[in-house]
Amino acid sequence: MKVYVDRMSQPSRAILIFCKVNGIEFEEVRIDIFKGQHRSPQFKEINPLGLVPAIDDGRIKLFESHAILRYLACAFPGVPDHWYPADDINRAKINSILDWHHSNLRFGSVSLFRNSILALVFGFPVNQEAANKGEKLLCSSLSTIESIWLKGDAKFLLGNNQPSIADLSLVCEIMQLEEKLDIFFLSQLLNEKDRLRIMGPHKKISQWVENFKAATSPHFEQVHEILYKAKAKFHAKL
Amino acid sequence: MKVYVDRMSQPSRAILIFCKVNGIEFEEVRIDIFKGQHRSPQFKEINPLGLVPAIDDGRIKLFESHAILRYLACAFPGVPDHWYPADDINRAKINSILDWHHSNLRFGSVSLFRNSILALVFGFPVNQEAANKGEKLLCSSLSTIESIWLKGDAKFLLGNNQPSIADLSLVCEIMQLEEKLDIFFLSQLLNEKDRLRIMGPHKKISQWVENFKAATSPHFEQVHEILYKAKAKFHAKL
Known part of the structure; x- marks a missing residue:
């Protein structure tokens, strides 16, 4: 393949x-x-x-x-079955999160940055209204994940003890978001207050990301090395 | 249920x-x-x-x-199996279209109208830039459906002779789009040129919608009656 x-x-x-x-x-x-x-x-x-x-x-x-x-x-x-269970009920719940993802977490994240900082960096017009809407959607998406799918003490979405493809897709999105926030912060395109406003209040999300990293080690970190390197390179430049 | x-x-x-x-x-x-x-x-x-x-x-x-x-x-x-085939290959192709739909046909349609005519109607600020982007995405989505998934002479998406849940979801989206275009045209919020620019050049799409109506008759028309009535009511008012 x-x-x-x-x-x-x-x-x-x-x-x-x-x-x-x-x-x-x-x-x-x-x-x-x-x-x-x-x-x-x-x-x-x-x-x-x-x-x-x-x-x-x-x-x-x-x-x-x-x-x-x-x-x-x-x-x-x-x-293993836990990634995408054969059982209709569990599979349906995972599909529901995956479908939700498109127009919420992903769209919020993309439209926040595309209309603000990335527009600045690439010389496109900034659209503050669209960026604000994106941030609002992004923050409400993070809250939704915590309050609905990470409710309780389970390690993964939907109260599961092993990850599914919904955990995988959403955690990769959040890694990208954190990376952007870090780089924009380092380059002073974003201040600490703005960074904290977006990612600060979401402790459950951070724990969930750590759980996912541990469950997929060492592959998760190896595949994400490109992000860490990009950040280090950027840091060195400054 | x-x-x-x-x-x-x-x-x-x-x-x-x-x-x-x-x-x-x-x-x-x-x-x-x-x-x-x-x-x-x-x-x-x-x-x-x-x-x-x-x-x-x-x-x-x-x-x-x-x-x-x-x-x-x-x-x-x-x-019947044709709606969502058990076979991995055919199911995957249908999933691919369903996933694509979120960020393309649906998003293009929603962002065109929400940022232009619907904003006007409901007294929100019009965002012409976002509306233009929405129209561009909507038109390219319609072209993608025709050139990729309706390629050839088959009645439904992916060269199939019977409909799938991807046909169902996308056709319902297009019905909504056509309805909006008609009502906005009747209420003179949209002129004939604008209406034609969006839906005019897509003959294959129109045929596909007709095929779908025929395959799901009389349920399709019965469930859509609410749209036809809304349009008739609107027409009578004018």
Whole structure:
């Protein structure tokens, strides 16, 4: 199986972690977004929409990270059931979180930064109204995760003691968010107060991320090294 | 099973149509969004996020329309396989379209109108930049559906001769879009040129919607009656 990814993208990292943790054999094909490789005619043969991640296992060419995770969990024997339970009820709850993710945690995070700091950095017009809406959605999404799906003392979403593909997708999103907040803070595009306003009050989220790292060690940290390196490089520059 | 819906919402209609077409017994519980019933404590017991559609079959309380459709297709015996095939490959392709839908067709449609005409109607500030981006995304989404998933002469998405839950979800979205375009046109908030620019060039989409109506008759039209009535009422007023 070929797995087409850019490790700077959070859904790409989710696919890599899933394959490594579950011993699924694959070849990683790097599609460098900054170099525009996702728009090449060769890659459009794999995903006509030109987005990573995508896979090609000889049976199917597939894109959209949640669809890929569902497929891998079902099509590869040996993936433990907790990732995407065969039972209708538990599977439905995981699907509900995955569907919610698109228009909430992901969308809030993307629209906050795309309309504020990233616009500044790349020279696009800042849209403060859209950025404010993004921040509001992002913060309410983090609260929703804590109050609904991390309610109680369980280690993972939905009161589970082992992670699912919903934990994987959402934790990778939060890693990206924390990284952005750190880099923007280091570069003085964001002050401590603003950073704390977004991530500060969410202790349960931080514990959950740590639980997930421990459950998928050492693969989680290895796949995220690119983020840590980007931050260190940035720090050194300053 | 109780099905909590507001028929003015496109994902609500998708759930109703699915149940009716497949002979799934249910009780329809109307949650009137305009009256704020989705924010009532009683409904928050069903869906803590306060959104329709949601279901409660005694085994699970579930929200997010795509998760509900997947669950119904799997948990209720007798639903024909074409709606959500058991085969990994075909199921994965349908999941890919459903996941894509969130951030493309739906998001484009919602952000076009919420930032332009609906803002005008409800007295919110118009955000022309966001509306333009929404229109661009909406139009490219319609083109993607035609060029990728309706390629060839098949009646439904992915070259299929029978519909899936992806056809159902996307067609209901397009019905909502057409309805909005018609009402805004009738109320002179939109001119013929603008209306044609969005829906005009997509002949394959129109044929596909007709195919879907025929395949799910008479339930599709019955559940959509509320839209037709809203339009007729509006027309009469003018």
